[in-house]
Amino acid sequence: MTPYIFLTSSIDEVANKVYKITSTILQTLKPKLLFITTAAEAEKDKSYVEIDHKALIAAGFQVYDFTLTNKSPQEIEKAIKENAIIHLNGGNSFYLMQQIKISGFDKLIKHYLKKGKIYSGSSAGSIVVGPTLELAKYYDDPKKAPKLKSFKGLGLVNFVVYPHWGNNYFKKDFMRKENLELFYNFKGKIILLRDNQFIETDGKIVKLHQINY
Numbered sequence: 728m729t730p731y732i733f734l735t736s737s738i739d740e741v742a743n744k745v746y747k748i749t750s751t752i753l754q755t756l757k758p759k760l761l762f763i764t765t766a767a768e769a770e771k772d773k774s775y776v777e778i779d780h781k782a783l784i785a786a787g788f789q790v791y792d793f794t795l796t797n798k799s800p801q802e803i804e805k806a807i808k809e810n811a812i813i814h815l816n817g818g819n820s821f822y823l824m825q826q827i828k829i830s831g832f833d834k835l836i837k838h839y840l841k842k843g844k845i846y847s848g849s850s851a852g853s854i855v856v857g858p859t860l861e862l863a864k865y866y867d868d869p870k871k872a873p874k875l876k877s878f879k880g881l882g883l884v885n886f887v888v889y890p891h892w893g894n895n896y897f898k899k900d901f902m903r904k905e906n907l908e909l910f911y912n913f914k915g916k917i918i919l920l921r922d923n924q925f926i927e928t929d930g931k932i933v934k935l936h937q938i939n940y
Contacts, residue, residue, distance in 0.1 A: 729929045730840040732856065732883060736890035737922040738816065738849035739775075739782035741938050745925060746786040749845055753811050760788040761810035765795045765826050766818025766851040769871040779816055779849060788812070800831040807835060812845045815852030817890075820863045823851045824880070825872035833881055846883065850890045853926075856883040858915060865909065866900040884928060886916035893921045 731752055735741050750758055760783060767773045783790050793806050807813055813836060815823065827833050840846060848856055854863050860878040869875070880887075891897045900906065910917070918926065918935075927934040 730883075731845045732840075732928050732930075733845065733847045733925060734853035734856065734884070734888050734920070734928075735847070735849045735925040736853070736888075736892070736894075736920040737779075738814070738847070739779045740922050741925045741936070742779075742782040742786035742788075744936060744938055745847065746783075746788060748927060749812060749847075750787065752845065755811070757787055757789050758812055759810040760790050760812040760814050760847070761793050761806055762790045763793050763795060763813070763815045763852075764818075766816060766820065766823035768794070768796060768826075769819035769822035769868075776816060783814075795826045795830040795832050798830055800835065803830055803832055804835055807839050807844060810844075812847050813839070814847040814849070815855065817850030817852060819871050820851040820854045820860050820867045821869045821872035821875055821878075824855050824860060825875040827855065827881070829874065836881070837883070840883070848888075853888040853890055853920070854880070856881045857887040858882050858885060859887060862887050862889055862909060862913060862917070865903055865906040866897060884933075886918055886933075887913075888918050888920050888926065890920050891922060892919035 733745055750756060764776050767776050854860060857880045859880050923938045925936050
């Protein structure tokens with residue numbers, strides 16, 4: 728089956744459009760969405776989690792809260808089976824990848840994408856699906872993931888998503904000299920993603936959607 732993947736910068740700003748596309752793919756209204764908030768566990772300010780949660784419900788999704796932390800592979804697999812869309816929300820990318828590895832989610836998501844599950848990511852959830860987390864190291868703190876052995880991503884797509892581009896809140900970190908040098912020397916593919924944009928891919932075609940205010 729086609730492995731549909733949706734990658735957002737801020738899911739709250741594009742949830743309505745993502746709902747329209749995914750509900751059409753699934754041929755159902757109010758599809759079930761597993762809302763994985765693990766990445767936020769490493770953040771002091773978690774207010775955006777509730778904002779994203781409310782936006783997804785308002786868009787039409789049936790939202791079920793979940794975390795990978797301290798869950799067995801069996802518990803995670805059961806949650807994946809019960810939901811059509813698996814959404815990894817934002818927070819610290821390195822902490823999220825650490826918990827993905829510890830929990831065994833990496834193997835499970837690859838298996839169930841082939842069986843028709845849809846992957847959705849927001850911010851950190853969009854970063855971890857790429858080939859590397861290297862470009863996130865100057866605005867996400869790798870020290871929050873002491874058990875993470877490498878910056879290797881899930882490799883579900885062959886490009887790196889750089890979320891929140893154009894957002895003034897992140898401008899200082901983005902414009903740091905060492906960050907720009909990292910960008911300049913990076914040999915892979917990068918997509919700079921604004922908060923009102925999202926990526927849709929089936930593994931062959933990559934579409935960039937934009938919501939105009």
